[in-house]
Amino acid sequence: MTTALLHRRFPALEPMLPFLRLGDAPTPVRELRGTGRGGLWCKDESGYGSGGWGGNKVRKLEWLLPELRRRGTRTVLTVGATGTNWGLAATLYARDLGIDTVIALIDQPEDAHVREQLSRLRGSGATLHFTRSKPLTITAAPWLFLRHTRRLRLPVYLPAGGSAPIGVLGYVEAGLELGEQVAAGELPEPRHIVTAVGSGGTAAGLALGCALAGLRSEVLAVVVNDTLPLATTDLTRLADRAAAVLRKRGATFDVRPLRLASTRDYLGDGYGHPTPEATAAAQVAEAAGLHLDPVYSAKAFAAALTADPDGPVLFLNTYGPRG
Ligand SMILES: *Cc1c(COP(=O)(O)O)cnc(C)c1O
Numbered sequence: 001m002t003t004a005l006l007h008r009r010f011p012a013l014e015p016m017l018p019f020l021r022l023g024d025a026p027t028p029v030r031e032l033r034g035t036g037r038g039g040l041w042c043k044d045e046s047g048y049g050s051g052g053w054g055g056n057k058v059r060k061l062e063w064l065l066p067e068l069r070r071r072g073t074r075t076v077l078t079v080g081a082t083g084t085n086w087g088l089a090a091t092l093y094a095r096d097l098g099i100d101t102v103i104a105l106i107d108q109p110e111d112a113h114v115r116e117q118l119s120r121l122r123g124s125g126a127t128l129h130f131t132r133s134k135p136l137t138i139t140a141a142p143w144l145f146l147r148h149t150r151r152l153r154l155p156v157y158l159p160a161g162g163s164a165p166i167g168v169l170g171y172v173e174a175g176l177e178l179g180e181q182v183a184a185g186e187l188p189e190p191r192h193i194v195t196a197v198g199s200g201g202t203a204a205g206l207a208l209g210c211a212l213a214g215l216r217s218e219v220l221a222v223v224v225n226d227t228l229p230l231a232t233t234d235l236t237r238l239a240d241r242a243a244a245v246l247r248k249r250g251a252t253f254d255v256r257p258l259r260l261a262s263t264r265d266y267l268g269d270g271y272g273h274p275t276p277e278a279t280a281a282a283q284v285a286e287a288a289g290l291h292l293d294p295v296y297s298a299k300a301f302a303a304a305l306t307a308d309p310d311g312p313v314l315f316l317n318t319y320g321p322r323g
Contacts, residue, residue, distance in 0.1 A: 175209015
C-alpha cells in the first residue's frame with residue numbers, strides 16, 4: 001500500500017485520516033485524437049479499482065470505507081437511481097471489508113444500460129428497496145433505518161454518489177495527482193477540466209485538489225442530474241466542507257477562490273434522459289477508444305467537444321464498467 005498524496009502533502013493528516021488504496025494510481029492521461037477538435041486530453045478513471053467495478057466512485061470509497069471501518073460500521077444505507085454506479089461500487093468494495101450495503105432505489109428512465117446495471121446490482125449482494133421517488137424514499141427512511149438495525153446499531157447513512165465531505169477527498173487526491181502529471185510534462189496545464197456532475201463530489205474535490213496543486217485550471221462541471229442542487233455555489237460549498245475536514249484533521253492551507261463553474265446546458269430533459277449531443281459524443285469517443293455511458297460521461301464529453309476551443313481541455317472519464 002502506498003500513502004496518499006494528501007498524506008505526503010500534509011503529514012499531520014496521516015494518523016487522523018485513514019486511506020485504503022483500491023486502485024492503481026496515477027490513472028493514465030493521453031491526448032485524444034480524431035475527435036474533430038484539437039487540444040483535447042483525457043484522464044481516464046475507467047480502469048481505477050481492483051474489484052468488479054471501476055470509475056470515479058472507487059476514489060471516494062478509498063476515504064469513506066476506512067472511516068467506516070474505524071467506526072465499526074456493519075451496515076451502510078444509501079440511495080441511488082436504479083442504474084446507480086455508486087450503489088454498485090459501494091456494495092462491492094464494502095463487502096470486501098465485511099460491511100453490508102442497503103440501497104433505496106429511485107426510478108430513472110429505463111433502457112438497456114439501466115437494465116444491465118440493475119442486474120449487476122442484483123448480483124452484487126446489495127439489499128435493494130425500490131422506493132421509487134425522492135418523497136417516498138424520505139417517508140420510508142425511518143423504517144429503513146429500523147429494518148436494518150443490527151445488534152442495536154443503526155446503519156450508517158451515506159449520501160447519493162458518496163458525496164459526503166470525506167468521499168470528496170478522493171477527488172482532492174486526484175487533483176494532486178493531476179498536478180504531478182502536469183509538473184512531469186505528461187500533459188499541458190489544462191485551461192478547463194470537464195467532468196460530469198451527478199452528486200457533485202467529483203467536481204468539488206477536483207477544484208479543491210487542483211487549487212492545492214497550484215494548477216490554474218477551471219473545472220467545468222457538467223450537471224447531468226436535476227434532482228439535487230448542483231449550482232456553482234452548491235459545489236463550492238461542498239468543496240469548502242471537504243476543506244474543513246482536512247483542516248479539522250490537521251492540514252493548514254489557503255486556496256480561495258476555487259476555479260469552478262457549473263453548467264446545465266447538456267442536461268436535456270433530466271437525469272437519465274438521453275440527448276442527441278450526448279449520443280453523438282459517445283460515438284466520437286468510441287472512435288477515440290473511450291467507452292462512455294449515456295447518463296453521465298457522454299453528456300460531459302459533449303461539453304468537452306465544444307468547450308473552450310483554444311484549450312487545452314482535459315476530459316475526466318469517470319465511467320468504469322467491468323465485464
Ligand atoms: C457518479 C458518476 C458521476 C458523477 O460524479 P459525482 O461525484 O456524483 O458528481 C460521473 N460519471 C459517472 C460514470 C458516475 O457514475
